[in-house]
Amino acid sequence: MNLTNNVKQLLFKRIVKLKTRMILILGVMVLIQTGLVGGFALTYLSQALDEQMAQKAMHVANTISDIPSVQRAVTERDSNFLHPLSLKLAEKNGARYVVIADHLGIRLAHPDIDAIGLSMLDDEPDERPLTFPGGKGYAYTAQGSLGTSMRARAPIISPDTDEVIGVVSVGYLTDRIASVVNRYRQTLALVIILGFLVSAVMAIAFADYVKRAIFGLEPDQIGRLYQERNATLESVREGIIAINGDGRITTCNQTALATLGLPTSQDLIGLPVQEVLPDSNILEVLATGEPHYDQHVWMQGKQLIVNRIPLTNGGQITGVVSSFRRKDELDRVSQQLDRVQQYADSLRSQAHEYSNKLHTIAGLIQIGATEQALTFIGQENQSHQALIQLLVEAVPDPILAGCLLGKYNRARELGLSLTVDESSHMAELPDDLSREQLVAIIGNLLDNALEATLRHHGTGGEVRLSMTDLGNDLIFEMDDDGPGITPEDQLRIFEKGVTSKKGAGHGIGLYLVRKQLDELNGQIIVEPGDHGGSRFIVFIPKIPPVKKQV
Template sequence: MTNPLRNLKLKTRMTLVLGLMALLQTGFLGLFALNHLNESLEEQVAERALQVAKTIAVMPEIIAAVKASDTAFLQPLSLQLAEVTHARFVVIGDKHGLRLSHPTPERIGKPMNDDDEDGVGGEYNNPALLDGKAYVQKATGSLGVSIRGKTPIVDQGGDIVGIVSVGFILDTVESILARYRTTLLIAILSAFMLSVLIALWFARHFKKAIFGLEPEQIGLLFEERNATLESIREGIIAINAEGVITTFNRAALNTLNLSNKDGLLGQPIQKVLPDSQMISVLENGQPQFDQEVWLGEACFITNRLPVRQDDRIIGVVSSFRPKDELDMVSRKLTRIRQYADSLRSQTHEYSNKLHTIAGLIQIGAAKEALALIGQETENHQALIDLLVAAIPDPVLAGCLLGKYNRARELGLRLIIDSESHMTDIPAHIPRELLVSVIGNLLDNAFEATLSHTGAGGEVSLTMTDLGNDLIFEIEDQGAGIPLEEQARIFERGVSTKGEPNRGIGLHLVNQLLTRMGATIIIEPADLCGSRFTVYIPKKKPSIDPKSTQE
C-alpha cells in the first residue's frame, strides 16, 4: 500500500507531524490538568462540607434540639445555616437516622437512607451513627448528585445522639471546570498554531541545509553515490573535520590491502594510515594534485581535495591509483610513438632512395644505381649485425634501430659504438622502462645537437653490461648544460630551450631511473655538448618505502 505522506512535500509533512505532535501533547496535558483540577476541586468541596458539618455538630443548641427531637427549632436553623455556608443543604437527623430537618419539609421524619446506599434491611447502617466516624461521600440523593460531609452529633457524655449531613451540589465544580476547559482549548489551539509556525521555519531551514532536496531524492542520490564509488577503479577515501573515515570504496580496500570493511567506517584516518597527508590538507585547506606517494614497494598517484561548507573545511576526499597503471599507459603510448617514428623515418628515407634509384635508371646510370643499392644494404646490414650481436633483446634493439632511422631523417648520425655489449639484462628490469629511458635521452640529444650544429651533427651511444651495472653513455653535440642548471634539468617543466610545454622527457627519465634504483651523471662532452651516463644496477633494489599515503 502506498504511503500517502510520500506524495507530500517535506515542508508539508514536517508541518503536519509537528502540528499533530503539539496537538496530542497539549491535548494530553489538558485532559490531565482538567482531571487533576476536578479531583482537587472535589477534595476541596468535600473538605469544606465535612468542616461545616463538624462545626454544626458541636453547637450546644443543635445537640440539645436533637436530643429533644425539636424539629421546629432545627428546621429553620438548618435552612439558615445552609444559606450562610452556601451549602446546597444541611440535613439533621436523630440517632435512628430519622430526619429532623430537610430542605423539603415533606421528607422530615423519614429515614435518611433514601439519600444514601447504607440502608440494609430497613435499618440505617451509617458509619457516623454506628462507629462515630466522620466521612465524606459523593452520592445521588433526593436533591441530586452532591458531595456530602457527615459527622455524628455527640453529647457531653460521649453518646451519639444524631447526625449532621452537609452537601454541596457539583454544579459549582462543573462551572469552574467549564471555564478551565475554555482556557485550555485556547491554549491548545495557540500551541498548535505556534507549532505550525515553528515547523514552517524549521522545514525551510532544513530544506536549505539539504539543498532543497526531498528525502526520497536524498535516498536516490545516496544509492547513486554508492554505485558511483564502487564503479570507480580509483581508490576513494573521505574523512570528516575530526579526521574520521566517513566514506571509502572497494577499490580503496583492494589497492591499500585493507580489510575489515565493517570496522573501517568511523575509524581515525591516522589509525588506519598513520602517515596520511589528508590531515595536513584538513588543516591548511590546500589541495594536492598528482602527488606521488609510496606504500611498501608500490607507488601511487594521489589527489587530495578539501570539502568546504560556508567557508569551513568539513572534510577531505582523497583519490589514488597505482602509478604502474599510468606508467603502463605511458609506456604503451611511448612505444607506439617510437614505432610510428621509426616507420615514418624508414618510409621517408626509402622513398628518397627509391626516387634516386629510379632517376639513375632512367638516365641510364645503372652502375651508380647498383652501387647506391649495395651501399644502402651494406650500411643497414652492418647496423643490424651489430644490434644482433651486441643486443639480443628485441625490444631494445628495435628501439635503437628506430632511433637510428630517426636520426638520419633529421639529418643527423647516430653512432653506436661497435664495442658496445648489452646481453646481460636482468629479467626484473622492465624493458618498457629501459626503452623509455634510452629513447627519451636520445631524443633529447637529437634536439640539442640539431639546434646547435644543424644537419650533419652526430650523437654517439656506448653501452656495456660488464660489472654490477648496465651502463649507457649518450653524448651529443649541443650547446652543453651550465653547471647551475644541471641540478634543475630533471624538474618537470624545466628546459634549456626556454620553450613552453617542454621539460617533460628528462623529468620522466629521472622518475623511471629512481624507480629502478639507477643514477644519472651529466658531464661536458670531449669537444662540445653534454654526456649523459646512466648506471642501472643489475641487482634488484630494495625500495625504502616512503610514508604514504592517503
C-alpha cells in the first residue's frame, strides 16, 4: 500500500509541473473565495430584499387602513366600494393583491371576486389569528391562494370607538425576489469564471518568474539539490560559513563549528555573524566586494588559511562565503614531501661521514689505541649532551626546547652547527602565549638561517641563537653565516612570495613570521651579523593580545 502511494506521489510530481500546480492552487483559491463571498452576498441580498418588501407592504397596509373612506366602507360592509378600490390600490403600489376584511376576517375586497365573503384564514394552514398587540400591524411570509407572498396586515381602527373593525392585508409575491437573486447569481457565475481566468493568467506569469528565479527547476528538484548541498557541506573537511546581505549566517557546517571551537549542537543560522565572530573580516568583503584568498589568520592558538568570496546577483552583493582550514593540516603533507628529498640527501652525506668515523674508530681499536677510540666517541656525543643540559636548565618549556633540539639535529643533518648562547634564559613563558605560534616563528627563522648558511657557506657553517626573557618582552637573536641582506631587500623580505631561492613554493616562511608577530603585537629587526651574514632580532610581548577570528 505504501509503495503504491509513493509511486502515485512520484508520478504526480513528474506529471504536474510547477506552473500547473500554481494554476490549480490559485484557481481553486479564487473559486473558493468568490464562492464564499458570492454566497454570503446572495444570502444577504435575499434577506435585504425580504426586509425591504416587508417594510413596503407594511407601509401600504398602514396607509390604506388610515383612509377614512375605507374605514367607513368597512363599517358599512360596502364591498361594492372596497373591491374596485383594492384593485386600484394594488395596481398603483405594485402589490400582488390588497385584501380588506372585517374584524372576523371575512373578506370585503379581494382580487378574486368569488373569494369575497369567505374567511381570509381559510388560505393559511397555521390559521394565524387576527390579533394586533398594541394596535400595530405585522408582516410575514405565507402560502396563500395566489402563491407564496410577503404579507403585511394592518388593523382598521374605528375613529369613533378606537376598536379594530377590520384588517387590511397587502401581499407581494416572493417570486420577484427569486428572479432578482437569480439575476445576481448569473452575474456572480460570470465573475467567478472571469476570476478563474485572471488567476490562471497571473499564475502563469508568476510561475514563469519563479522558474526564472530558480533556474527552471521544479520544487522536488530543488529539494534534492538542497539535500545534496547539505550532504556536500558536511562531507568536506573545510569549515564553511556563509552570510547574507544583512550579515546574518545562512550556512554553517559541522567542520566550521569544530574548527572554531564552538559547540557542535549550537544553531548559528540566522544569527548576526558579528555576534558569533566579533573580529571577523567577512563583513569587509560584504562591504567592498573584494575577495580574500589564502589569508593566514590566527584564532584560539590555531593558524587557519581563509578564503572569502562575495556572492553577487545582478551586480549587487548578496552575501559572502568563507571557507577555512587549519594550516598545519595543509603544511603537514607539504612539509613531508619537501623534506623527503632533503632527508635523502642528508642521509647520504651522513652515511658517508659516519662511515669514515667508524673506519677511524675501527682502526684505533685494531692498533690497540682503545683510550683514543673512547675519547673520539665521547667528542661526538659531547656537543649533543651539552645542548640537552643547556635546554633543561635554560628552557623549561618542553615545546620550545623540543623545537630547538629538532633544529639542532636538522643542522647536523645538513652538515651545519646550531650554537645556543650559554647565557640564554627562557623560563618566563606566559601560559596564555600560543606555543604553536612561538615555535612557528622561531622554527621558520632558524630554517631560513640554516638554508641561507648552507647555500652561501656550505657545510661547516654555523647559526647562533641567543634568548632572554628579561623585561616585558621575550627576545630571540639569530645570527647566520649567510650572504646577508641588503637594506633594500630588508624592506621586502617579509612580503608574500619574495625570496632569493629558486623554484616554486618559497617566499612564505618570513611572510608567516610577520603575520604571526602582528597577531602577537611583536616586532622583528633585521641587521647585518657579526660574521658577514644576517641577524634577526625578535621581540614578543609577554602579554599577547586577543586573537582575531575568521
